[in-house]
Every structure is written in structure tokens, then in C-alpha cells.
Amino acid sequence: MSQHSILIVEDEHTLRRLLEYRLGKQYNVRTAANGEEALERIKEEVPRLIISDIMMPKMDGFALQAALQEMDHTKAIPFIFLTAKADEASRLKGRRTGVDDYITKPFDIDQLLSRVDRLLERTAQFQNQLDAKIGQDFSQKLMPKKMPSAPGYRALFHSAPKEHGGGDIFDATQPRPGTYFITIGDVMGKGLQAKFYAFSFLGYIRSTMHAMLRNTSSPAELMTRVNQVLMDDPPLEDTFASLLLIRWEPERNLITYANAGHCRPVLIGPRGAEIVPYSDMILGLDAGATFKDTSLVLQPGSALISYTDGLLEQVMKSGEQLGEEGILQHANSAYGKADPVQSLLTSVLDDSVESKFGDDVLMFWLEREASKDRQSRGPAPRWFSPFSEGTES
Amino acid sequence: MQATTMNFTIEPITHDSVVIRIGKALDFRNAADFKAGAQEQVRSGVRNFILDFTETGILDSTGLGSIFSLYRQVSPMSGQVVFASVSRPVQVVVQLTRTYKVFRQFPTVEAARDAIR
Numbered sequence: 001m002s003q004h005s006i007l008i009v010e011d012e013h014t015l016r017r018l019l020e021y022r023l024g025k026q027y028n029v030r031t032a033a034n035g036e037e038a039l040e041r042i043k044e045e046v047p048r049l050i051i052s053d054i055m056m057p058k059m060d061g062f063a064l065q066a067a068l069q070e071m072d073h074t075k076a077i078p079f080i081f082l083t084a085k086a087d088e089a090s091r092l093k094g095r096r097t098g099v100d101d102y103i104t105k106p107f108d109i110d111q112l113l114s115r116v117d118r119l120l121e122r123t124a125q126f127q128n129q130l131d132a133k134i135g136q137d138f139s140q141k142l143m144p145k146k147m148p149s150a151p152g153y154r155a156l157f158h159s160a161p162k163e164h165g166g167g168d169i170f171d172a173t174q175p176r177p178g179t180y181f182i183t184i185g186d187v188m189g190k191g192l193q194a195k196f197y198a199f200s201f202l203g204y205i206r207s208t209m210h211a212m213l214r215n216t217s218s219p220a221e222l223m224t225r226v227n228q229v230l231m232d233d234p235p236l237e238d239t240f241a242s243l244l245l246i247r248w249e250p251e252r253n254l255i256t257y258a259n260a261g262h263c264r265p266v267l268i269g270p271r272g273a274e275i276v277p278y279s280d281m282i283l284g285l286d287a288g289a290t291f292k293d294t295s296l297v298l299q300p301g302s303a304l305i306s307y308t309d310g311l312l313e314q315v316m317k318s319g320e321q322l323g324e325e326g327i328l329q330h331a332n333s334a335y336g337k338a339d340p341v342q343s344l345l346t347s348v349l350d351d352s353v354e355s356k357f358g359d360d361v362l363m364f365w366l367e368r369e370a371s372k373d374r375q376s377r378g379p380a381p382r383w384f385s386p387f388s389e390g391t392e393s
Numbered sequence: 394m395q396a397t398t399m400n401f402t403i404e405p406i407t408h409d410s411v412v413i414r415i416g417k418a419l420d421f422r423n424a425a426d427f428k429a430g431a432q433e434q435v436r437s438g439v440r441n442f443i444l445d446f447t448e449t450g451i452l453d454s455t456g457l458g459s460i461f462s463l464y465r466q467v468s469p470m471s472g473q474v475v476f477a478s479v480s481r482p483v484q485v486v487v488q489l490t491r492t493y494k495v496f497r498q499f500p501t502v503e504a505a506r507d508a509i510r
Contacts, residue, residue: 166454186454188454188455188457188458188461189421189454189455189458190421190454190455191421194455237465238458238462238465240457240458240461242489242490261489261490261491261492263489264489279491280491281490281491281492281494281495282461282490282491282492284461284465285461285464285465285492285495286494286495309454309489312489313453321482321485323485
């Protein structure tokens, strides 16, 4: 609502109304008849731009401008002086107090409108650049420095956060030798706010894990605790997040996960791709939500693909979102490629309406190697095992 | 008596129930408006919300978040948020997040009205 609110300060009734009418077509306009009233309006809500007369009763434009310069939260509001005093002295005085523009009456209303547009555009641009910079910083901190690794496995990771994307999170920890915990999630919302929440939320998850992993190694139990944190802690009251917690034990080739409303992972192998179906409710919504652990064994040559909803929601040339069906299809054609993650993403983009992803894209591909496994077990007893899963080549 | 804000039509049905007709999209562009509109209803005593998704083609995570906020606000006051005439794109998001356990669904607004009465 306050996105483009403009305050007009003008003592002359007719002109005030005219400006209100013309600017009101594009912006949310409020008015004041003098500096004092203007300060009250500003107290109610800080406008995005002020257009003010100079000569006014009670408190004139100069005094208003000076008062605004005194306060941190009003200092930077773009300010346009609008006055009949065309003389050079007041113009200079106007410049001195840090006024952004100075328009003399009689003025061309279209010219005023274009200056307002330009000024607002410039401040918005500045804000965007700042947001992008902070957002990038958060995004970097939210991503892992090191990938988990184990003999006979390869872990591929891709993350491309958008400047104004959402709050994707990824984390991998090794609480004890031979066991990894992988966290993939998405904090709901957009932009800097979501990134900030994602950042603090990841902190919560890590400390919860750290505290709990001494007593449990169940992703579902961790999930239950994280959900309670979101339900009980006031700072996180309005935060909702989908989360996929994966425990990976490479020596047993075992994956145990709990899924709280997150995009369902894909299991892919020589026989094709399938969705790993079980999941529970998203976090932060229901204090009584329960979570369940599900286990699966990674067979030689198969991979678990986890991702975030930016991929799922990519709009394809068909006009539809990629969806789970689309991911399965593209995963199948990427399987077996040297870099399956890049192949998958490239082929999705080839079929997309836009040539870029519309949102953050994050993917984690955990693959048990087919060849390494055979080597470690020695030659496969091909001659008496017609049911052996290895390929014959 | 109808109030329209952005893409939403809010229609009171009883002293504490309203139908909010969600337009073509509820996403990061208008989620704040939805939140503000719903907030105003809660302040004026409304506890039960029927969300009509007949026309809705887009529901993104920010939009869904604004519905979640509403749910968290009214559920401690024995309020309800129910979904009516859920379109396919909305159904996909609801399935993915497993929130059908929380938001009851009805085929039509009328069915929802009868159920929450």
C-alpha cells in the first residue's frame, strides 16, 4: 500500500486538489496544508516522496525540510519544492538544504509527473541494488562450503539463487563418522525477508540438530522438534518452511528421511525414475503435526535427487509448470550423463518458455556408483546369477 | 455488501463468516494485500473463512504463506479456514505441502457454507 505514497504540502486549496487528482491516478496520495500538518502525516506513515510549497502559513517549506533533515527516518525522503518564488535566492536556499528538485509555478503538470516518476525510479533502483547485495551475501552464507563424500559415491550440487528469489536452504553435516545429515528446505516468502528468515532458521536447525543428535539419529524426531520451534518461538511466528531431512549412511547404502511438505525427491536407477512418495505436513502450521521416518537402500548405479520448488514451478513451453512428471522425464534423460545435474537443468531450460529459471534453483544429486561397487566386491558371479543387477556390458 | 481489494472479493455470509474469492493469482505480488484484507476481517470479529479458488491459476509459496498466517491466527480462536472449488494448480500445492490435513476442502462455496454453519 505505502509502496508509492506521495505527500503533497500546499496551502492553496485549488492547486492542492489538482495535484491530488493528477498524481492520485498513479500513486497513493496524501495532502497537508502546511509544514505542521505535513509532519503529522509523516508521523502516521513515512511517504516515498514529498512535493512541497515554500510559502505557507504556520510552518513554511524551508522549516519543514529542515525538520525532516533532523530525523534519520525522514532525512532521505526525496523532496521536490514547488513554488512561485522564482528568484535565484530561494532557489539557492532550496539547493542548500538538500532538495532533490525545484519546480517553479506556473508549471507543466506533465513535467512534474515525469520528474516524480524519475525520482521514485531512482530511489527504487538504489534500494534494489542494496537488497541484491545483501541477498547475495545471505545466499552465499546459506550454501555449503564442502560437499559430503564417501567412497563409491558421488555427490553433485547445484545452486543458483536469484537476487530476488526465495529462501532456499541446504546444509550437510557429519555428526559422527559414517553418518551424514543433509538438510534441504525452503522458507516461504520472497526476497530479502525470506532470505533473512532462511538464514536464522538454518541456525535454529543446526543448533537443534547439534543438541539432539547425541540422543537420537531419527530425522522424524528432529523434524518434530524443529516444528515446535517454529510454533513456539515468537520471532519465527510467521515463518513456514518445507524441509527434507536426510540421514545418509554410505557404508550401509542406507537413506533415512523425513519430509515436511517439501518437494518429493526422485529415486533414479538403471530401471528408471520414480518419486519417493512419503511426506508429512509443512513446518510451522500445526503444533500437533507428526513426522515419520522412511528408509530406502540405494542400489548400485542409483541416485537420490532432491531439489526445491523453483524447479517444480518453472513454466514450460506447454504453458504448464514442470511438475513432478516433468522432473521424472528430464531426470530419465539426464541419467548416465557425465554431469547429470547440468544435463537435467539444461534440458529443462530448453523446454521452458524463458531461457532462464524464474526462481531459485537448487539440486542435490547423490549417486551410488555402479562400477566402483563391482570393483570393491570383485568380479560379479555372472555365470550362476541370472538375477544379478549389474549390466552385462 | 461487498468489498473489493485488488483481486479479492470479500462477501460476508454470517456475523463471523466470510467468503473470500481469490482471483487469478495469489502470489508474491498480492499476498500482502490478502493478508491485510483478512486481518481487517479478523479484527471485525470474523472467525471462519471460506476461500474460493474457482478462478485461481497461480498460488505460490508467498501466497500460501499468507493463508497459513490467517490459519494460525484464527485457529486458536476456534476459527476455520476452508477451501472451496479448488482448482488444479492449487490442489498441486496443497498436495505437495500436505496441508489438506489442515484445510478442509469442499467442491463448492455452497457446500462449504453448509458445513461451517
